[in-house]
Amino acid sequence: xxxxxxxxxxxxxxxxxxxxxxxxxxxxxxxxxxxxxxxxxxxxxxxxxxxxxxxxxxxxxxxxxxxxxxxxxxxxxxxxxxxxxxxxxxxxxxxxxxxxxxxxxxxxxxxxxxxxxxxxxxxxxxxxxxxxxxxxxxxxxxxxxxxxxxxxxxxxxxxxxxxxxxxxxxxxxxxxxxxxxxxxxxxxxxxxxxxxxxxxxxxxxxxxxxxxxxxxxxxxxxxxxxxxxxxxxxxxxxxxxxxxxxxxxxxxxxxxxxxxxxxxxxxxxxxxxxxxxxxxxxxxxxxxxxxxxxxxxxxxxxxxxxxxxxxxxxxxxxxxxxxxxxxxxxxxxxxxxxxxxxxxxxxxxxxxxxxxxxxxxxxxxxxxxxxxxxxxxxxxxxxxxxxxxxxxxxxxx
Numbered sequence: 001x002x003x004x005x006x007x008x009x010x011x012x013x014x015x016x017x018x019x020x021x022x023x024x025x026x027x028x029x030x031x032x033x034x035x036x037x038x039x040x041x042x043x044x045x046x047x048x049x050x051x052x053x054x055x056x057x058x059x060x061x062x063x064x065x066x067x068x069x070x071x072x073x074x075x076x077x078x079x080x081x082x083x084x085x086x087x088x089x090x091x092x093x094x095x096x097x098x099x100x101x102x103x104x105x106x107x108x109x110x111x112x113x114x115x116x117x118x119x120x121x122x123x124x125x126x127x128x129x130x131x132x133x134x135x136x137x138x139x140x141x142x143x144x145x146x147x148x149x150x151x152x153x154x155x156x157x158x159x160x161x162x163x164x165x166x167x168x169x170x171x172x173x174x175x176x177x178x179x180x181x182x183x184x185x186x187x188x189x190x191x192x193x194x195x196x197x198x199x200x201x202x203x204x205x206x207x208x209x210x211x212x213x214x215x216x217x218x219x220x221x222x223x224x225x226x227x228x229x230x231x232x233x234x235x236x237x238x239x240x241x242x243x244x245x246x247x248x249x250x251x252x253x254x255x256x257x258x259x260x261x262x263x264x265x266x267x268x269x270x271x272x273x274x275x276x277x278x279x280x281x282x283x284x285x286x287x288x289x290x291x292x293x294x295x296x297x298x299x300x301x302x303x304x305x306x307x308x309x310x311x312x313x314x315x316x317x318x319x320x321x322x323x324x325x326x327x328x329x330x331x332x333x334x335x336x337x338x339x340x341x342x343x344x345x346x347x348x349x350x351x352x353x354x355x356x357x358x359x360x361x362x363x364x365x366x367x368x369x370x371x372x373x374x375x376x377x378x379x380x381x382x383x384x385x386x387x388x389x390x391x392x393x394x395x396x397x
Contacts, residue, residue, distance in 0.1 A: 001045055018133075024132075054274070082256040088258075090159065090253045090255065090355055091254050093118045121184050124366060153191050161194075162222065168218065276330040297326060348369065350369070351364060368393065
């Protein structure tokens with residue numbers, strides 16, 4: 001996107017550099033990287049970053065509005081409502097497709113948002129690795145939570161530990177050793193000193209939670225939550241002493257209810273030139289757009305692109321048993337803007353915010369990017385391609 005930075009990077013790129021770059025992850029965190037890393041980061045020019053900033057602030061204003069909680073009450077399923085919800089989310093991730101407007105200028109268009117933590121640890125490690133193995137211009141930055149890696153780590157400590165002893169803080173997941181994002185758990189432990197603990201290993205005694213470490217039973221006082229109900233539903237026969245909806249004596253960083261509130265469910269309430277037209281299917285009352293080929297159908301309660309329909313007919317909509325649980329969103333056209341050696345590649349960028357317990361509003365900390373040549377962003381749409389996958393984003397200062 002930034003012409004000069006792109007040309008400089010591409011001139012210096014070699015396959016041997018990329019191979020050494022990828023191998024470095026296994027050297028630092030053996031066996032933990034379980035997804036494709038793109039050959040390049042993206043370089044975002046100032047003008048585009050300013051638009052992304054405006055779009056993000058408009059979205060945040062809606063999330064902070066007095067009516068947001070009442071508007072999203074039904075987003076939290078009754079049987080999945082976890083007690084002791086925080087006053088606001090601890091995390092915010094906003095995904096933008098990079099497109100072109102009618103003037104031919106680059107512009108962001110909202111694709112997704114979530115009140116759930118992303119790979120905050122891994123992204124910093126990835127960005128630093130790009131700087132070590134490739135030529136990244138000095139007037140570009142990846143972190144907004146400080147000017148150095150060390151300052152960024154301190155920001156994460158403030159957010160996730162909030163002054164608590166790391167031994168009494170856990171990263172909660174279901175079978176963390178099997179998760180594709182497990183490299184982030186390893187990086188987070190190295191950064192913050194907190195362990196990834198499986199949901200099945202939690203010990204509930206009264207209202208307190210404990211975990212075992214080196215033969216010691218340690219009380220859990222704060223949970224950095226990376227567990228979602230969708231994953232739990234894959235294991236209906238689990239026998240555990242703690243259940244996700246139990247009222248327990250812990251503080252949450254990333255309370256589970258915010259995963260539902262800030263999600264696809266929120267998008268119909270957002271109004272901005274950077275947000276494509278989005279409505280609950282039930283709000284059409286059967287009067288659907290004539291040009292359905294320009295829309296995408298998304299189920300509200302799904303994860304990682306599951307159930308998304310790109311090609312829809314009116315019969316698909318009228319057949320929905322629960323249209324209030326689906327959104328119809330106008331398609332956005334990704335502009336191929338990343339110059340690879342063999343053509344142009346599409347991309348999206350995720351802006352990743354932390355929201356400290358007592359802070360007035362969220363703070364931008366870091367970002368990630370995803371590169372694609374397929375019909376959608378995602379692994380199954382980009383098999384056998386190069387210069388695609390997860391990556392970092394560097395922003396012009």
